[in-house]
Structures are given as structure tokens and as C-alpha cells.
Amino acid sequence: MLHEDRLFPANEATRAIARRIYEGIEDLPIVSPHGHTQAGWFVRNEPFPDPVTLLVQPDHYIFRMLYSQGISLDELEIPPQRLRPVAGDPGGKTPVKDPRKVWHIFASNYHLFRGTPSRLWLDYVFEKLFGLTERLSAKTADMYYDTIESKLRTPDFLPRALYERFGIEVLSTTDSPLDSLEDHKAVRESGWKGRILPTFRPDATVDPAVPGFQENVAALGKLTGEDTASWSGYLRALAVRRQYFKSMGATATDHGHPTARTADLSESKAEWVFGKVLAGEADAEHEELFRAQMLTEMARMSLEDGLVMQIHPGSVRNHNAQLYAKYGRDMGADIPMPTDYVHALKPLLDRFGNEPGLSIILFTLDETAFGRELAPLAGHYPCLRLGPPWWFFDSPEGMRRFRELVTETAGFYNTVGFNDDTRAFLSIPARHDVARRSDAAFLARMVAEHLLDEDEAVELAQELTVGLVRKAYKLEAVRSKE
Incomplete structure (x- = not known):
């Protein structure tokens, strides 16, 4: 199925x-x-339990289509949200009753993914x-x-073996500030050489629109021993958790706010x-102002503790209200929207934009x-x-448009290589x-077109593949420990 020249230019030279x-x-x-x-x-x-649990249910690209x-x-x-106790995992701990039947549905509709x-x-x-x-089809589904x-029953397909087979140098997860990181701790103490790093994703404690915010x-206060009913105690508690994540190997934070708005x-x-949102008295504008202030506070903390800051705005989350009510978050119903960066980021940049010790990676939909x-x-x-093309634009054409739109103005060295941003483990090397x-x-x-010499292109390709991402995410130290 795979042509050796896929995605390469049609012109032979x-x-x-x-x-x-x-x-x-x-x-x-x-x-x-x-x-x-x-x-x-x-x-x-x-072992992963079956093909459906591994390949179909975790991948919102698949079940969305x-x-x-x-x-x-x-x-x-x-399963509905009430039967799905593992956050971010569509299948969760509820086993698939008839995975072969589900697989046949997927296989019979594989043509939908053409292009x-x-x-x-x-x-x-x-x-x-x-x-x-x-090719996968109804005819080949059982095969x-x-x-x-x-193959999933063999040692070669256990998670650690796959990690090593894929040639992964480091793999970062995305974690709530309330997460104990016990699994990360267990990985570190296991003696296994794989590098699984946490990423600090504070949305649950900085976005008043998240259910259960208060x-x-x-x-967060109980976890850190800080008085999170006060503004100063709340900020200290977040700083404490950031330090804990850093002690567990984290090099970055991640922020999935609806917009890129910042405030000072x-x-x-x-x-x-803060008092308004904590009391549940905030309207939509107060909530947005609080999120805006918290992006600036997170930038301040990043300047202090060195964690790289990622901002992923511009998604109208859970657009399908009926689906959200029954199944919860991350069910393929998130929709991109126009996003302003020039005005939205200016308060943060007025305060910290000229700090070379701060690193903020911007993504867009x-x-x-x-x-x-x-x-x-x-x-x-x-x-x-600039972060790479994300989510809906994580595609060959999206990647081409990205390079065409940004290279002449920002160059290659103000980008950060590629990241796969996936729940579907087996798709990592493919992406x-x-x-x-x-x-x-x-x-x-x-x-x-004589815009680059070939030796420059070869060097750039190495940078775009590993060099820029290691530098941007401060992963050189992680690599040196291996």
C-alpha cells in the first residue's frame, strides 16, 4: 500500500x-x-486488549469521521461518560463487548478516509x-x-517494546495539576530506560468554565497545603505544583484556553x-478576563521556573451539546474558530515579550x-x-501551507519541529x-528553485526533525541522561 515516494514532488528531479x-x-x-x-x-x-480498543476508540479522527x-x-x-472513569480515554475501563463487530463497522467504512x-x-x-x-475493507476485515x-498477544507489541521499536527518545504526556503523577514516578523507579515526561496542563484549575472549577x-489547596481561597495562596499553590511536575521531569506547560487573550x-x-470566579458569580466576560490574567501569570512563573509555555487556543470545545451531555469531552466535536493574536497577546508581551529567558510556543487552528x-x-x-500545524491541519497540505506562510517572515529557526499531539499510540511513528x-x-x-543549497537543506532537515524540538522544549538534558 505504501509507495516509497509518497508525499514527494511529482517532478522527477x-x-x-x-x-x-x-x-x-x-x-x-x-x-x-x-x-x-x-x-x-x-x-x-x-498487552493492549484488542484492535478496537487500541486503534479505533482512542482516535477521535476516526470516530469523528x-x-x-x-x-x-x-x-x-x-460508553457514556458515566461508565467511562478514565479521563481522556473513550473506551476507558469498560471492555468492548463485541470488538470484532465494531471492527467490521470500521473496515466497511474505511473508504471514508480516502484523501x-x-x-x-x-x-x-x-x-x-x-x-x-x-487494503482494509469489509472483505479483509477478519484477516x-x-x-x-x-500480534498484540506477543511480547513485541507490549507498550515498552513498541516504544523502543519506534525509536522514541522522549514521550511527553499531558496532565492535570491535581494528578499525583504516580504512574510517572513508577516509570522512573522501574529501571526501564524509556523517558515518559509529564506536562503541566492547569486548565482544570485556571478556567472557570471547566465543570467543577471551584x-x-x-x-489544589489540600494538595499543596496553601490557602487557595486567597489570590496569593492560589498562585503559590500553582507554583508548588509546577515545581513538583518539574521534579518529575516536566519541561513544559500547556494551556488550552478558548482564546489567546491575555491581561496584566x-x-x-x-x-x-479571582473572588468573583471562585464564588461562582462571574459572567462570561469575567471568566475570560480571569483566563487572560492567568496566561500572564503562567508566563511569569515560566520565567521563574524555566518551564516552556505552550498556548493552544482557538477551539470551540464540545460543539455538539447532545453528544457532550451523554459522552463528555473529546468526542470529536471540537470546531476551530478565528483567533486574534496581535491584540490578544499584547498585555503579556508588553510585560515579558523581550525576555529571552522566556519561551512561549504558539499554536493555532x-x-x-x-x-x-x-x-x-x-x-x-x-x-x-511557532508550534507546528495542529489538529485539523496536522496533514501534508497543512504542513506545506504552514511552511509557505511562515518561512519568509519567521524563518525556520523560530519554529519548533514537529509534535504528534495524539492519543493513538501506534500512529506516532506514522505521523x-x-x-x-x-x-x-x-x-x-x-x-x-535555487533558494537553498542542498547541503543547507540536509542540515535544515536534521534541525526540523530533532534539533529544534530538543532545543525548544529543553530536552537536551533529558537526552544527555540516556
């Missing part, structure tokens, strides 16, 4: 250049600094990991299922807004912002870098391979 560039990066280690896999997989190191064609989540045996990045990722997984080269199920703030309020005004706002901002402010091929193709065109 340019394609030959892309091949040569790709050969220098194809086998480099995978650096995965942002994602949503689970540290517990590597603690327990147990199936749902759009009238296939219900009930048919895919994704999508999911098709590229899945074909890679099927061929490279399971040796399956006949696929039996082959995958059989209870979460109280739990006086202490008295910030304390007043609004592609129109790349050339108009983000590239000029990152091409000027020392603290800013990185797409990124490497896409970058090789882009650089090859520059060489063919």
Missing part, C-alpha cells in the same frame, strides 16, 4: 532531491514533546507494524482483525476577579493567522516560537514520517 534529504532523517529518533498517551501503559506494560456519516458512538461501543491524513497514518501502521499490505489480535481549586491587571483587580500575525510576532519577539516527508519535499523544492 525535485523528487530525487527529496529522497536524498529524507534518507538523512528517516531513521532519526522520535522526539514527542506534546501528546496525550498514558504513562500507565508503560508502568503496567500489559464515522459519526459524520451517521454511525453512532453506541455502535462503536464508546485524509488518517488514511496515511493507518496504512503505515497496518503495513509497517502488522505486515498487512492488502486484519485476526492478524492484529494475534472544587478543583479547593483540591493590578493585584487588587486580579484578586477581585486559524490558518489565516500564520502569515498575518504569528509569523511576524515570532519573527520579532525573543520569547515566541512523524509524514512530517519528515513533507519537510523533505518542501526543502527539495527550495533547492530545485
Whole structure:
């Protein structure tokens, strides 16, 4: 199924250049600094139960497409939220009753993924990991299922073995500030050489729109011994948890706010807004102002403790109200929206934008912002870098548009390489391979058009694959410990 020249330019001379560039990066280690896999997989190191639990249910790209064609989540045996105790895991601890039936639904509708990045990722997984080269369909569904199920029972397909087989250098998770990080601690103490790092994601305790916000703030106080009913105690508690995450290997924070709005309020005004949200008396504008202030507070803390700050705004989360009521978050119903960065970030940048010791990585779901706002901002402010195409644009065409829109203004060295941002563990090498091929193709065109010499393109490809991501996420120290 996989053509050796996939994603390379059609022009033969340019394609030959892309091949040569790709050969220098194809086998480099995978650096995965942002994602949503689970540290517990590597603690327990147990076989994945079946093909559906591993490949279909965790991947919102898959069940989103199936749902759009009238296939219900009930048919895919994704349980309602009340039966799904593991946050962020559609299957959770509820076993699939008839995984073969669910697999047949997926296989019979595999044609829906034609032309999508999911098709590229899945074909890679099927061929490279399971040796399956006949296209998935209703006809081949049982053959696929039996082959995958059989291999999942072998030692080569245990989580740690797959991590090593994929050539992963480091893998970061995304974790609530209320998480004990016991699984991360267990990985560190196990003697296994794999690097699984936590990432501080404080949304549950800094976004008043998150259900249970007040209870979460109280739990933060109990966890840290700080008085989180006061503004100063609340900030200290967050700083304490950041330090704990850092002690467990974290190098970054992550912020999934609806917008990129920031604020720089006086202490008295910030304390007043905090009181409103904590009392449950805040309206939508108060909630947004509080989130805006907290982005600036997080930037201040990052300048103090050195954690890299990632901002992922611009998603209208859980757009499908009925789906959200029954199944909860992360059910494929998040929709991109226009996002302002120039005005939204100015309060934060007025205070910290000229600090070279601060590192903020900006992502967007609004592609129109790349050339108009983000590239000029990152091409000027020392603290800013551009994250790779994210979520809906994590695709060959999205990657090409990203390079075309940002390179002339921000260059390559104000970007941070690639991250896979996935819950689907087996798709990690596939996603990185797409990124490497896409970058090789882009650089090859520059060489063919005499904008770069080939030796520069080869060096850039190495930087885009491993060098820039290690530097941006401060992972050189992690690498040196191996």
C-alpha cells in the first residue's frame, strides 16, 4: 500500500532531491514533546486488549469521521461518560463487548478516509507494524482483525517494546495539576530506560468554565497545603505544583484556553476577579478576563521556573451539546474558530515579550493567522516560537501551507519541529514520517528553485526533525541522561 515516494514532488528531479534529504532523517529518533498517551501503559506494560480498543476508540479522527456519516458512538461501543472513569480515554475501563463487530463497522467504512491524513497514518501502521499490505475493507476485515489480535498477544507489541521499536527518545504526556503523577514516578523507579515526561496542563484549575472549577481549586489547596481561597495562596499553590511536575521531569506547560487573550491587571483587580470566579458569580466576560490574567501569570512563573509555555487556543470545545451531555469531552466535536493574536497577546508581551529567558510556543487552528500575525510576532519577539500545524491541519497540505506562510517572515529557526499531539499510540511513528516527508519535499523544492543549497537543506532537515524540538522544549538534558 505504501509507495516509497509518497508525499514527494511529482517532478522527477525535485523528487530525487527529496529522497536524498529524507534518507538523512528517516531513521532519526522520535522526539514527542506534546501528546496525550498514558504513562500507565508503560508502568503496567500489559498487552493492549484488542484492535478496537487500541486503534479505533482512542482516535477521535476516526470516530469523528464515522459519526459524520451517521454511525453512532453506541455502535462503536464508546460508553457514556458515566461508565467511562478514565479521563481522556473513550473506551476507558469498560471492555468492548463485541470488538470484532465494531471492527467490521470500521473496515466497511474505511473508504471514508480516502484523501485524509488518517488514511496515511493507518496504512503505515497496518503495513509497517502488522505486515498487512492488502487494503482494509469489509472483505479483509477478519484477516486484519485476526492478524492484529494475534500480534498484540506477543511480547513485541507490549507498550515498552513498541516504544523502543519506534525509536522514541522522549514521550511527553499531558496532565492535570491535581494528578499525583504516580504512574510517572513508577516509570522512573522501574529501571526501564524509556523517558515518559509529564506536562503541566492547569486548565482544570485556571478556567472557570471547566465543570467543577471551584472544587478543583479547593483540591489544589489540600494538595499543596496553601490557602487557595486567597489570590496569593492560589498562585503559590500553582507554583508548588509546577515545581513538583518539574521534579518529575516536566519541561513544559500547556494551556488550552478558548482564546489567546491575555491581561496584566493590578493585584487588587486580579484578586477581585479571582473572588468573583471562585464564588461562582462571574459572567462570561469575567471568566475570560480571569483566563487572560492567568496566561500572564503562567508566563511569569515560566520565567521563574524555566518551564516552556505552550498556548493552544482557538477551539470551540464540545460543539455538539447532545453528544457532550451523554459522552463528555473529546468526542470529536471540537470546531476551530478565528483567533486574534496581535491584540490578544499584547498585555503579556508588553510585560515579558523581550525576555529571552522566556519561551512561549504558539499554536493555532486559524490558518489565516500564520502569515498575518504569528509569523511576524515570532519573527520579532525573543520569547515566541511557532508550534507546528495542529489538529485539523496536522496533514501534508497543512504542513506545506504552514511552511509557505511562515518561512519568509519567521524563518525556520523560530519554529519548533514537529509534535504528534495524539492519543493513538501506534500512529506516532506514522505521523512523524509524514512530517519528515513533507519537510523533505518542501526543502527539495527550495533547492530545485535555487533558494537553498542542498547541503543547507540536509542540515535544515536534521534541525526540523530533532534539533529544534530538543532545543525548544529543553530536552537536551533529558537526552544527555540516556
